[in-house]
Amino acid sequence: MQHDDRGLLPPRPDDALVVDALVRADHPIKMAVADWAADQLPGDDLIERDKNSTFFEKGWLACADRGLTGALVPERFGGRGVDVVTATLELEGLGLGCRDTGLGFALASQILSFTDAILRFGSEEQQAALLPGVCAGHTIGAFCITEHETGSDAYAMTATAERDGDDYVLHGHKAHITLAPAADVAIVFAKTNPAAGAWGISAFLVHTDRPGVTRSGVIEKMGLRTTPFGDLILDGYRAPEADRLGPEGAGVSIFTTCMESERGLIFATQLGAAERIIGEAIDRARSRQAFGQPIGGFQAVSHRIADMKVAHELARVQMIKTAALIGRGDTATMDAAISKLVASEAVADIGLAAARVHGARGYLTDHDVERDVRDALGGLVYSGTSDIQKNLIARLLRVS
Numbered sequence: 001m002q003h004d005d006r007g008l009l010p011p012r013p014d015d016a017l018v019v020d021a022l023v024r025a026d027h028p029i030k031m032a033v034a035d036w037a038a039d040q041l042p043g044d045d046l047i048e049r050d051k052n053s054t055f056f057e058k059g060w061l062a063c064a065d066r067g068l069t070g071a072l073v074p075e076r077f078g079g080r081g082v083d084v085v086t087a088t089l090e091l092e093g094l095g096l097g098c099r100d101t102g103l104g105f106a107l108a109s110q111i112l113s114f115t116d117a118i119l120r121f122g123s124e125e126q127q128a129a130l131l132p133g134v135c136a137g138h139t140i141g142a143f144c145i146t147e148h149e150t151g152s153d154a155y156a157m158t159a160t161a162e163r164d165g166d167d168y169v170l171h172g173h174k175a176h177i178t179l180a181p182a183a184d185v186a187i188v189f190a191k192t193n194p195a196a197g198a199w200g201i202s203a204f205l206v207h208t209d210r211p212g213v214t215r216s217g218v219i220e221k222m223g224l225r226t227t228p229f230g231d232l233i234l235d236g237y238r239a240p241e242a243d244r245l246g247p248e249g250a251g252v253s254i255f256t257t258c259m260e261s262e263r264g265l266i267f268a269t270q271l272g273a274a275e276r277i278i279g280e281a282i283d284r285a286r287s288r289q290a291f292g293q294p295i296g297g298f299q300a301v302s303h304r305i306a307d308m309k310v311a312h313e314l315a316r317v318q319m320i321k322t323a324a325l326i327g328r329g330d331t332a333t334m335d336a337a338i339s340k341l342v343a344s345e346a347v348a349d350i351g352l353a354a355a356r357v358h359g360a361r362g363y364l365t366d367h368d369v370e371r372d373v374r375d376a377l378g379g380l381v382y383s384g385t386s387d388i389q390k391n392l393i394a395r396l397l398r399v400s
């Protein structure tokens, strides 16, 4: 992350904070948000909302009131301007305290991709127009690169933005987009110069209340069902030049820069949730009796829980390291890819291991365990699959 002279980007994290965040899994910044979330974001109707794919709007606004949506945004735009490590600890706390993992994922996605892009690449006018609403929780943003035929191969996109006087005219169909059905504004990547391939991609702010753009309804998915998810269809949408994000042709550089924060840190809420899941597996191992003893007395069960803890701790430390690098303005491409890879695999393994510990109870909708498993699996895909992270790591190592 570059530190700019307009003071728009988050301050450098204090070295003492970085060390503390690495060594203390119960860091007070994280635990304060976890306690607040447990108290203020009750999950009473979560089974129903999960069933119906209902977004927890009240919870979103409560998070905004708590300053979470604007954590990284400077105070003059209504945010708190905290550093990246603090924001990461807060997201982890949100995941730990709030059982609605879909809410946490939606919020992390908005902060780490949409808001991050506006902070780094937005003009003063774009920032002044959007960031106060983002901080207040009234402006919801989406970040749209994927299309039905181009997921991992994102730069093969077919969406176009053709110059017409002072406007660009956008056509295309963006698919599988977090928050699309709820979004007021979307950052849309489209080709302004198809002949230039990846270097012909630009980014635009698309306002979903204007003609030429349609949001799909909520598209059903296996997990993270309380995160609104769907498509954004552009059919002759006119974006004035002032709505282009960054220079023409800068799409790939905007995307790769923002992906460092997204990849590296988006698992903060799900790692927070995994901590809760491990705690609940330990409780179950202690209390469930079989063959005249608590099941935790069987090494098969205790080692399973030990494995969950090891995977979680390694992923958490890698994520905090990545947050520190990003916050310091250092290159974090390799560490963000490692963070995404180990966190997504850890979260999926932990979800499945917890289901084994809970037995049939873990398979019932009345308990959180089965939802936690479903919520865990999306992470293997979003922000780039594990294969794609390994490709990136191997490329950076110049293996071939």
Ligand SMILES: Cc1cc2nc3c(=O)[nH]c(=O)nc-3n(C[C@H](O)[C@H](O)[C@H](O)COP(=O)(O)OP(=O)(O)OC[C@H]3O[C@@H](n4cnc5c(N)ncnc54)[C@H](O)[C@@H]3O)c2cc1C
Binding pocket: 109, 143, 144, 145, 146, 148, 149, 150, 151, 152, 153, 175, 176, 177, 178, 179, 224, 378, 379, 381, 382, 383, 384, 385, 386, 387, 388, 391
């Ligand atoms: C919950 C969720 C939220 C999402 N949110 C957003 C969002 O907000 N914005 C957005 O733009 N997109 C979003 N996506 C889309 C996501 O980024 C893509 O689904 C992802 O990049 C994978 O693309 P794909 O689904 O087309 O899979 P494909 O690219 O078709 O991949 C299928 C399989 O082939 C493998 N594969 C493909 N290419 C290679 C290769 N070169 N080397 C090795 N293996 C390869 C993959 O690893 C995978 O196993 C989201 C997806 C999910 C599930």
